[in-house]
Amino acid sequence: MRLIALLRNIGPLTATQAAEHVGESPSNCSFHLRQLARWELVEQAGGGKGRERPWRATAQFTNWQQSPVRGEGGEARIALDRVLVQGYLDQIGDWFDRRPSEDDEWLAVSGLGDLSLHLTAEELRVLEKRIDTLVEPYVQRSTRPEDRPVGSRQVTFIHALLPDRKDGPADRSVE
Numbered sequence: 001m002r003l004i005a006l007l008r009n010i011g012p013l014t015a016t017q018a019a020e021h022v023g024e025s026p027s028n029c030s031f032h033l034r035q036l037a038r039w040e041l042v043e044q045a046g047g048g049k050g051r052e053r054p055w056r057a058t059a060q061f062t063n064w065q066q067s068p069v070r071g072e073g074g075e076a077r078i079a080l081d082r083v084l085v086q087g088y089l090d091q092i093g094d095w096f097d098r099r100p101s102e103d104d105e106w107l108a109v110s111g112l113g114d115l116s117l118h119l120t121a122e123e124l125r126v127l128e129k130r131i132d133t134l135v136e137p138y139v140q141r142s143t144r145p146e147d148r149p150v151g152s153r154q155v156t157f158i159h160a161l162l163p164d165r166k167d168g169p170a171d172r173s174v175e
Contacts, residue, residue, distance in 0.1 A: 003033060003036065007057040008057045008059075012047075015030035037055075043055065092158075
């Protein structure tokens with residue numbers, strides 16, 4: 001996952017270049033890049049020679065619908081989800097550690113929050129599409145540095161749409 005993030009944020013890199021960023025050996029990075037390519041998460045970017053072939057991410061963001069986690073592959077899916085969520089938690093913890101040295105401008109616009117909403121499954125689907133529509137104009141800036149405004153920084157936007165337990169508060173309208 002660190003390799004995919006690296007390729008998304010920096011751009012095409014060889015296994016040797018990626019290894020310098022993630023603190024692994026070039027052979028380890030090369031192996032993992034080939035494995036990621038099997039699942040079409042990365043691809044060769046072209047232009048390299050011999051063993052120094054650059055790789056790029058095939059998508060600029062991670063967004064997946066929850067599919068059934070029962071049956072074949074279910075446990076692997078749950079394990080992958082947990083790894084991804086731990087990565088998000090690590091990013092949040094890193095931000096907490098860096099806040100004392102951040103500019104007031106960025107401190108004023110960053111943060112965490114939550115809402116408790118009562119939605120149907122269809123309303124939740126519509127909400128997610130609206131969020132995607134709001135964010136879409138900014139996504140292209142990841143691969144097009146010339147579109148980035150002066151003073152912009154990379155920002156990680158994490159969202160989770162998680163229904164509460166079925167045995168939680170009853171769905172009742174307030175009279």
